[in-house]
Each structure stands twice: as structure tokens, then as C-alpha cells.
Amino acid sequence: MPEKFPTIIINFKAYKEGYGHRAHSIAQAALNVSMESGVLIGIAPGYMDIHPMSNHYNLPVYAQHIDAINPGAHTGHILAGAVREAGATGTLINHSERRLTLADISGSVKAAKEANLQTIVCTNDILTSAAAASFSPDFIAIEPPELIGSGISVATADPEIIENSVTAVKEKNSSIRVLAGAGISTGECVKRAIELGADGVLLASGVVKADDPEKVLRSLVSKI
Ligand SMILES: O=C[C@H](O)COP(=O)(O)O
Numbered sequence: 001m002p003e004k005f006p007t008i009i010i011n012f013k014a015y016k017e018g019y020g021h022r023a024h025s026i027a028q029a030a031l032n033v034s035m036e037s038g039v040l041i042g043i044a045p046g047y048m049d050i051h052p053m054s055n056h057y058n059l060p061v062y063a064q065h066i067d068a069i070n071p072g073a074h075t076g077h078i079l080a081g082a083v084r085e086a087g088a089t090g091t092l093i094n095h096s097e098r099r100l101t102l103a104d105i106s107g108s109v110k111a112a113k114e115a116n117l118q119t120i121v122c123t124n125d126i127l128t129s130a131a132a133a134s135f136s137p138d139f140i141a142i143e144p145p146e147l148i149g150s151g152i153s154v155a156t157a158d159p160e161i162i163e164n165s166v167t168a169v170k171e172k173n174s175s176i177r178v179l180a181g182a183g184i185s186t187g188e189c190v191k192r193a194i195e196l197g198a199d200g201v202l203l204a205s206g207v208v209k210a211d212d213p214e215k216v217l218r219s220l221v222s223k224i
Contacts, residue, residue: 006042007200010107018045029214054087068107080115090118155192166197187222
């Protein structure tokens with residue numbers, strides 16, 4: 001049976017290299033490397049690219065955010081059901097660059113589950129990881145904000161935050177997968193994160209801003 005949950009998720013954020021033709025090149029590179037290696041790679045493009053990416057590439061596609069709303073009179077909001085209908089497999093919730101209140105995290109997880117979307121709740125520390133586990137998302141992604149986009153890997157700069165988040169989350173609910181993120185860019189970082197107990201990684205700049213994303217993706221899967 002094919003894997004359902006990716007080990008590597010690439011967030012395209014709002015980088016200038018993360019939309020249009022370049023987004024397609026990254027997605028194609030992710031598909032090539034995923035097929036070669038057997039490691040499932042997910043992508044989180046901008047909203048406008050969810051539908052084309054889902055249509056063109058046999059990869060799990062994630063929204064970068066959804067709103068905690070039901071269908072109705074809302075303007076400028078992102079509806080879980082619409083994201084699902086556009087072809088998304090799941091969604092990030094509470095990314096460090098799109099923080100939510102506790103009530104909104106709860107509402108967004110509920111809305112995503114009702115729409116049959118996988119849920120990835122992002123957290124910034126161990127306590128928040130433990131709290132987020134109460135919502136029973138599919139994934140918790142622990143990312144120290146100060147290391148995001150820094151090029152300094154969380155797996156070497158702050159291994160305790162990975163280990164302790166894994167313990168805190170799995171104590172509450174062992175079926176929740178834990179991703180580590182921030183500054184991940186090599187196979188060695190991925191290997192280290194997995195050795196620390198993570199089920200996978202969430203990353204952005206290391207792939208999206210790379211001169212050769214496919215080369216970086218090959219490195220990322222090389223030690224799994
Ligand atoms: O969603 C991805 C994370 O914020 C990590 O970003 P980064 O890989 O650029 O450090």
C-alpha cells in the first residue's frame with residue numbers, strides 16, 4: 001500500500017521562487033526524487049497553485065493555512081472544503097508566519113478534519129507542542145522561529161526541542177507524527193532529526209531558494 005503521510009514537506013511560502021514556472025520545476029523535482037527514492041515528498045504551494053499542482057503531480061499537496069470558518073457569508077477567507085475540492089491532501093495550521101489563537105487552531109483543525117484534510121499544526125516550543133497534541137492533528141511540526149530561514153539546522157542547533165517535543169506529543173497521542181523544521185537543507189539534517197525521534201521534516205528555503213532544487217532534494221532523501 002502506498003505511504004499516506006510524507007516524510008518531507010516543502011513549504012513554498014510566498015518566496016518569489018515559489019510560484020509560477022519555478023513552482024512547477026520544484027514540484028517536478030520533488031516528484032522525480034520521490035519516485036526514485038520511494039520517500040514520499042509533500043508540497044505546500046501558494047493557494048493559486050493548489051489546483052494545478054494537484055492535477056499535474058502525483059504528490060500530496062498542502063495548503064499553507066485555512067480559516068476556522070464554515071461555508072457562508074465570509075469574504076477573503078480560506079475554506080477547508082474549497083481547498084479540498086481544489087485537490088489538496090491537507091493543510092498547515094498555525095505556521096510561525098501565520099500564527100493563530102488557540103481557539104482558531106481548534107476551529108481550523110476541526111474544519112480541516114470535516115473536509116477530510118490532513119492536519120499539520122506548527123508549534124514554536126515544547127509546551128505548545130504538548131498543547132497542540134490535544135487537538136489530535138495528523139502531524140505536529142516543531143519549528144523554533146529564530147532558526148526559520150536561517151540556514152542553521154534545528155537538528156544541530158537545538159536537538160533538545162525535537163527530542164522533547166517528540167516525547168511530549170507521543171506521551172499524549174502516539175499516533176501523531178512529529179516533523180522538525182527550521183534550517184533543514186541536507187540529508188545529514190534529515191537523518192539527525194529522525195534519529196532524534198522525528199517522523200520527518202518540514203522545510204522551505206533550503207529547497208525553494210536553491211539554484212538546483214532537485215540536487216538538494218536528492219541530498220535530503222539520501223540518508224533516510
Ligand atoms: O515551513 C517551513 C519552515 O518555516 C522552515 O523554513 P526554512 O526551511 O526556510 O528554515
